[in-house]
Amino acid sequence: MSTILITGGTGLVGTALSNSLIHLGHKVIILTRKKKESSNTNIQYAYWDIEKGIIEEGILALADYIVHLAGENVAEKRWTARRMEEILESRIMPGNCLIKALNDSPNKVKAVIAASAIGWYGPDNNNSAIGGFTEEIANYDDFLGNTCFAWEQSMSPINKMGIRLVTLRIGIVLSEKGGALKEFMKPLDFGVAATMGSGKQIVSWIHIDDLCRMIGFCIENEEIKGVFNAVSPNPVSNSLLVKTLKKASDKLLSINISIPSFFLKLLLGDMSIEILKSTRVSAQKIINAGYRFEYSIISEAIKQLVDKKNSVNTQ
Numbered sequence: 345m346s347t348i349l350i351t352g353g354t355g356l357v358g359t360a361l362s363n364s365l366i367h368l369g370h371k372v373i374i375l376t377r378k379k380k381e382s383s384n385t386n387i388q389y390a391y392w393d394i395e396k397g398i399i400e401e402g403i404l405a406l407a408d409y410i411v412h413l414a415g416e417n418v419a420e421k422r423w424t425a426r427r428m429e430e431i432l433e434s435r436i437m438p439g440n441c442l443i444k445a446l447n448d449s450p451n452k453v454k455a456v457i458a459a460s461a462i463g464w465y466g467p468d469n470n471n472s473a474i475g476g477f478t479e480e481i482a483n484y485d486d487f488l489g490n491t492c493f494a495w496e497q498s499m500s501p502i503n504k505m506g507i508r509l510v511t512l513r514i515g516i517v518l519s520e521k522g523g524a525l526k527e528f529m530k531p532l533d534f535g536v537a538a539t540m541g542s543g544k545q546i547v548s549w550i551h552i553d554d555l556c557r558m559i560g561f562c563i564e565n566e567e568i569k570g571v572f573n574a575v576s577p578n579p580v581s582n583s584l585l586v587k588t589l590k591k592a593s594d595k596l597l598s599i600n601i602s603i604p605s606f607f608l609k610l611l612l613g614d615m616s617i618e619i620l621k622s623t624r625v626s627a628q629k630i631i632n633a634g635y636r637f638e639y640s641i642i643s644e645a646i647k648q649l650v651d652k653k654n655s656v657n658t659q
Contacts, residue, residue, distance in 0.1 A: 345369040347406050348563070351392075351438055352413030352459070356523050357514075357555060361411065362387060364556040373403060375414075394437045399445045407451065409563050412458040412499065414438040418488070419527075423614045432491050439498030446505060455508035455569075457562050458499045462515050462548055462575065463488030468624045476548070476579065476626035479513070479571045488618060496571075508569050510562045512555075515575035515625060518645060519552040520653035525646075528585065532595045541605040543583030545622035548575040551639035551649070561635050568633055577627040580642045588642050592650040 348365055352358045353374030362372045366386045379391040379400070390403040394414075416434040421427050439458075446453065465477040466484030483493040492513070502509040518525045531538040550558075555574055562568045580588075589595075608616040627637075639645035 345371070346408040346563070347371045347373060349373045349375065349390075349404070349407035349410045349453075350413065351375050351411070351442070352415060355413065355417075356519055356521060357459075357517060357552065358413050360519065360521075360552050361413075361556045361559060364553075364560065368560060373407060375399065375403075392441065394441045397441045397444045399441065399449070404445050404449045404451045404453070407453055410442065410453055410456045411559055411563075412439065412442060412456060415459065415495070418461075418463070418618070419524075422612060423487070428487060432494060435491065435495040436498045439495070443499070443501050446502070446507070453507055455510065455563060455566075456499065456502050457510045457512065457559050458496070458502075460492050460496050460511050460513045460571075461488070462513050462573065462623055462625050463618070464492040464496075464513050465489070465623050465625060467621045468546060469622075475628070476624040477573070478626045479573060479629055486617075487614065508566065510568055511571045512558065512562070512574040513571065513625070514555065515548040515550045515573070515579075517552050517555060518549055518649060520649040523552075524549075525589075525649060528589055529593065532590060532593050535595070535599060537586050537590045537595065537600045539583045539586050539600075539602050540608060541582075541603070541620045543581060543586070543602060545582050545620055546579050546624040547582055547585055548573075548579040548623055548625040549585075549642070549645075550575050551645040554637050554639055557638065558630065558635055565634070572630045572633070573625050573627055574630070575625045575627050576637060576642070576645070577631060577640050578642065579624050585642060585646075588646045589650075592643070592646045 348370050350358055350372060353362055365372055371386050373388045373390050375392040376389050380389050382389055390400040392399045416431050418431055464483045483489040496511055516524045558574055605620055608619060
């Protein structure tokens with residue numbers, strides 16, 4: 345099978361993807377700033393220094409494919425001016441490092457699957473009437489829209505190297521091991537089902553298993569190239585997401601509350617814009633390309649994740 349080099353391989357998505365690829369028989373190389381040994385013979389860790397543009401010698405020559413996931417979590421901290429700079433740099437500098445390495449080092453890389461995000465798009469306003477944002481729409485002129493543009497531009501030189509480039513604009517990833525789902529579930533542990541603002545804003549989500557399978561699909565299918573939205577074909581409102589979590593978590597006695605928009609703005613600053621923003625994104629292009637979702641309905645996705653989380657906790 346193939347050897348796949350992953351940046352951001354120790355994060356939530358990267359860890360799940362590594363396990364998925366190994367299950368399919370692939371070998372994985374994870375780039376890390378602190379090289380370490382692996383207890384799994386199918387996983388190798390290799391050193392890179394993105395500031396200096398260095399990747400461990402000989403590593404790139406081993407890779408058949410690259411999956412580029414590196415980037416700071418945009419929701420981890422309040423958006424100060426410095427934090428916003430860190431978010432941007434964490435997406436541009438790793439891309440520049442990969443481009444330099446591909447130009448300078450002999451390699452056999454067939455394709456690069458690069459992460460972007462649906463932060464590319466702005467608020468949908470009346471867009472819901474036409475089925476959601478599609479890939480050809482220009483980026484929105486705000487912090488995340490411009491960051492996603494710069495992120496994608498940093499990888500665009502791949503197109504001139506004769507290497508297939510696939511860019512996935514990833515929605516809100518739902519996983520039982522953390523990320524957005526953990527944050528949505530926190531209030532339920534205290535007996536509160538909390539919607540954000542009006543609760544009417546649309547959340548374009550994807551189950552982590554579907555995201556990993558989609559990346560594998562893009563690796564395996566040579567005709568797949570260009571930009572694709574990595575979201576479920578059935579986005580939901582914030583309030584429906586919370587109600588679904590409440591039911592799946594067996595927290596039916598939880599008190600329903602709405603956290604006012606002004607309070608979120610005071611608490612989170614500019615980041616509140618993203619939490620309150622409604623963004624309906626279309627999955628039609630990846631479906632037309634032949635991808636079939638395992639979890640396209642929010643109730644099925646949430647039930648599977650909550651059941652999996654509970655089964656782990658009881659072991």
